[in-house]
Amino acid sequence: MKKILIPLLLAVMGLALFAWIHQLQTGLAVTGMNKPAFWGIYIVTFVFFIGASAGGIAVAALSHLAGIEKFKPISRVAEVVAIISLVLAMLGIMFDLGRPDRMLNLFLHPQMTSPLTWDVIVINIYFVLCLAMLYFSIKGNTKLVKIFACISIPAFILVHSVTAWIFGLMKSQPGWHTSILAPLFISSALVSGLALVIMALIFARNYLNVKLNEEIITGLGKYFKILLPVLFYFLFCEFLSTGFPQIPKHTDVLKELFTGKFAGIFWFDMVLGIIIPALIIFSAAGKTVKGIGIVSLLTFFGVFAE
Amino acid sequence: MEEKNKVSRKDFLKLGAAAGAALAVSDLIKPKSAQAKETKVKHRYAMVIDLARCIGCEACTVACKVEHNVPASPKNLKHRIEWTEVYFKEEGKYPYVRTKINPRPCQQCENPPCVGVCPVGATYQDKERGLVLQRYERCIGCRYCATACPYGARYFNWSKPKWRGKERQEALNPDPHPQIKKRITGIVEKCTFCVERLDRLEAKAEKEGRKINDEELHLLCTCVNTCMTRARHLGDLNDPDSTVSKLARSGRAMYSLEELGTHPKVIYLKESF
Numbered sequence: 001m002k003k004i005l006i007p008l009l010l011a012v013m014g015l016a017l018f019a020w021i022h023q024l025q026t027g028l029a030v031t032g033m034n035k036p037a038f039w040g041i042y043i044v045t046f047v048f049f050i051g052a053s054a055g056g057i058a059v060a061a062l063s064h065l066a067g068i069e070k071f072k073p074i075s076r077v078a079e080v081v082a083i084i085s086l087v088l089a090m091l092g093i094m095f096d097l098g099r100p101d102r103m104l105n106l107f108l109h110p111q112m113t114s115p116l117t118w119d120v121i122v123i124n125i126y127f128v129l130c131l132a133m134l135y136f137s138i139k140g141n142t143k144l145v146k147i148f149a150c151i152s153i154p155a156f157i158l159v160h161s162v163t164a165w166i167f168g169l170m171k172s173q174p175g176w177h178t179s180i181l182a183p184l185f186i187s188s189a190l191v192s193g194l195a196l197v198i199m200a201l202i203f204a205r206n207y208l209n210v211k212l213n214e215e216i217i218t219g220l221g222k223y224f225k226i227l228l229p230v231l232f233y234f235l236f237c238e239f240l241s242t243g244f245p246q247i248p249k250h251t252d253v254l255k256e257l258f259t260g261k262f263a264g265i266f267w268f269d270m271v272l273g274i275i276i277p278a279l280i281i282f283s284a285a286g287k288t289v290k291g292i293g294i295v296s297l298l299t300f301f302g303v304f305a306e
Numbered sequence: 307m308e309e310k311n312k313v314s315r316k317d318f319l320k321l322g323a324a325a326g327a328a329l330a331v332s333d334l335i336k337p338k339s340a341q342a343k344e345t346k347v348k349h350r351y352a353m354v355i356d357l358a359r360c361i362g363c364e365a366c367t368v369a370c371k372v373e374h375n376v377p378a379s380p381k382n383l384k385h386r387i388e389w390t391e392v393y394f395k396e397e398g399k400y401p402y403v404r405t406k407i408n409p410r411p412c413q414q415c416e417n418p419p420c421v422g423v424c425p426v427g428a429t430y431q432d433k434e435r436g437l438v439l440q441r442y443e444r445c446i447g448c449r450y451c452a453t454a455c456p457y458g459a460r461y462f463n464w465s466k467p468k469w470r471g472k473e474r475q476e477a478l479n480p481d482p483h484p485q486i487k488k489r490i491t492g493i494v495e496k497c498t499f500c501v502e503r504l505d506r507l508e509a510k511a512e513k514e515g516r517k518i519n520d521e522e523l524h525l526l527c528t529c530v531n532t533c534m535t536r537a538r539h540l541g542d543l544n545d546p547d548s549t550v551s552k553l554a555r556s557g558r559a560m561y562s563l564e565e566l567g568t569h570p571k572v573i574y575l576k577e578s579f
Contacts, residue, residue: 098491110427116450
């Protein structure tokens with residue numbers, strides 16, 4: 001397995017590097033982003049990985065704080081997942097910037113009125129927090145780990161809320177300008193983070209021959225029973241409150257989602273991302289679910305603002 | 307509506323400042339400072355666009371591109387940069403068809419959604435004149451401002467700016483104003499209400515020790531100057547006798563996306579009553 005995997009991953013990385021250099025040379029035009037859709041796939045990945053990281057840390061904090069014995073072995077996996085996703089998220093932002101060489105301006109000339117600056121601050125604090133948590137859990141300092149786990153829960157809620165506010169506080173984009181965006185982001189973050197941790201566990205068990213109890217995975221899977229309905233409920237609230245008053249701009253966004261350009265992605269997410277997983281979870285065997293779709297969906301929302 | 311808003315905001319500021327003064331022992335904070343903020347903007351340069359006169363020739367767009375070193379449009383028109391753009395919208399069914407023409411420079415909002423959103427302070431509102439300007443050397447290209455602008459008045463340099471197929475030199479402005487200097491890939495740019503001309507005029511007026519008069523100002527911007535139907539006017543809203551102020555008081559005056567509370571300083575005159 002390892003023999004195939006490592007060259008494959010290296011090849012992908014080389015390709016990505018090549019693509020990035022190409023982008024740096026010719027500008028962001030190569031990404032296919034354009035005038036009404038200023039933000040594209042990079043921001044989607046950023047939001048998604050922030051979410052996954054928040055979900056990962058939630059799982060870790062849960063196992064530390066609630067003292068659920070059977071989850072103890074996986075807390076470290078969750079922490080590592082959280083940190084890696086966070087790094088990926090930050091990379092996503094770096095690729096997205098028009099002038100990555102001026103990235104330090106974020107620290108040299110921060111403007112406090114911008115939700116993006118809030119996000120930079122919060123993410124950095126959160127990153128240090130995650131590292132500290134991992135460090136002390138490796139060292140086996142349970143007391144400190146518990147303290148950091150305590151702080152990490154409000155921190156992950158904050159991180160994801162601020163990320164949602166980057167979008168939700170803009171009056172120019174009807175699909176984003178809604179108060180439910182932050183809770184929606186948090187619930188989808190938990191779903192995707194949980195999914196990522198579970199996938200990492202299954203990968204470790206099947207391919208790297210790590211001994212893992214089946215119970216752990218099914219035990220984690222149970223949380224989908226709460227998270228998925230909550231997510232669905234939030235989405236439903238969102239759609240009802242944008243659709244019912246029939247404000248043209250808002251209904252345009254919905255139309256585009258349900259039947260228009262984004263219908264494919266939207267129904268893929270709804271059916272494969274929520275309904276089928278929910279059916280599986282509530283039926284006999286529920287194991288792996290990808291919560292990916294919802295986040296990506298949301299970011300596509302505002303494209304049709306105008 | 308406009309008046310009412312202002313009064314309530316002033317009252318609110320007074321209230322806040324009064325509370326601050328009550329809290330602070332020193333007399334640094336006084337309601338006066340809050341009031342000063344209201345009237346601090348010396349000039350409120352505004353543009354009036356008469357939709358009844360506009361014929362949609364797009365000469366304004368071209369003139370602006372030439373004046374400001376704006377790159378030529380690339381093949382993908384969604385990546386084009388036009389500081390002032392003309393939108394066409396067809397309405398109705400044959401035989402009752404008409405095209406609505408809407409020229410759109412930057413609205414130079416008094417309450418701009420793009421400024422507060424910039425994480426590095428690359429875009430700012432000129433304190434003296436209330437113009438929304440861009441610091442090209444600081445912009446990191448996150449495009450938050452472009453997303454936050456409800457008018458779509460901000461443009462991103464998606465690829466290398468080119469002029470007649472070549473990489474752009476300082477084409478027609480060999481000694482350009484910092485606001486219209488050659489831009490680079492990956493930053494955001496926008497309409498400045500021809501700040502380079504305003505600066506020149508203000509310097510001239512100051513040298514001669516007089517105020518800028520409305521006649522000088524009226525045709526100052528390139529887009530205004532080039533408009534052959536005289537659909538555009540520039541002026542100072544703080545001067546109640548300026549052409550712009552007079553037109554803004556007329557019954558035909560309206561604002562774009564007024565409901566968002568951005569207080570745009572581009573005033574459109576309806577095609578008819």
